[in-house]
Amino acid sequence: MEDKSDYIVFFDGECNFCCASVNMIIRNDPDGVFKFASLQSEYAQRHILNNTLLLGLRTNKSIVLIQQGQVFIKSKAVLEITRKLRFPFPLIYVFIIVPAFFRNYIYDVFSKNRYRWFGKRQSCIVPDDSIRSRFLS
Numbered sequence: 001m002e003d004k005s006d007y008i009v010f011f012d013g014e015c016n017f018c019c020a021s022v023n024m025i026i027r028n029d030p031d032g033v034f035k036f037a038s039l040q041s042e043y044a045q046r047h048i049l050n051n052t053l054l055l056g057l058r059t060n061k062s063i064v065l066i067q068q069g070q071v072f073i074k075s076k077a078v079l080e081i082t083r084k085l086r087f088p089f090p091l092i093y094v095f096i097i098v099p100a101f102f103r104n105y106i107y108d109v110f111s112k113n114r115y116r117w118f119g120k121r122q123s124c125i126v127p128d129d130s131i132r133s134r135f136l137s
């Protein structure tokens with residue numbers, strides 16, 4: 001049995017697209033495998049500052065998945081997340097065959113433009129009571 005705390009998604013809580021993506025993950029994760037923390041949260045900052053692999057991500061430009069002690073960023077994080085969601089999302093994992101440098105280039109272009117395309121929030125999302133336990137602070 002997997003420990004649910006072993007799947008933590010760090011996301012940009014000010015990005016409208018990122019917050020919508022978290023809501024999509026929640027809707028398609030019926031077993032509640034994923035926990036979430038905004039990159040702006042104290043929880044995320046403590047983990048980022050204590051993890052040398054994550055120090056370069058303090059600019060909030062990347063999604064981060066910590067899965068059973070492994071750290072995934074950018075396109076690899078997205079692909080690993082989709083593997084745990086309900087069908088048809090696991091089919092997206094087929095893009096793992098695309099070389100990482102190309103996947104991450106596309107990810108970086110999207111990341112650079114996401115505020116312009118989807119907007120920016122003034123504050124992080126506030127989860128309702130039914131999902132509050134899945135958000136780490």
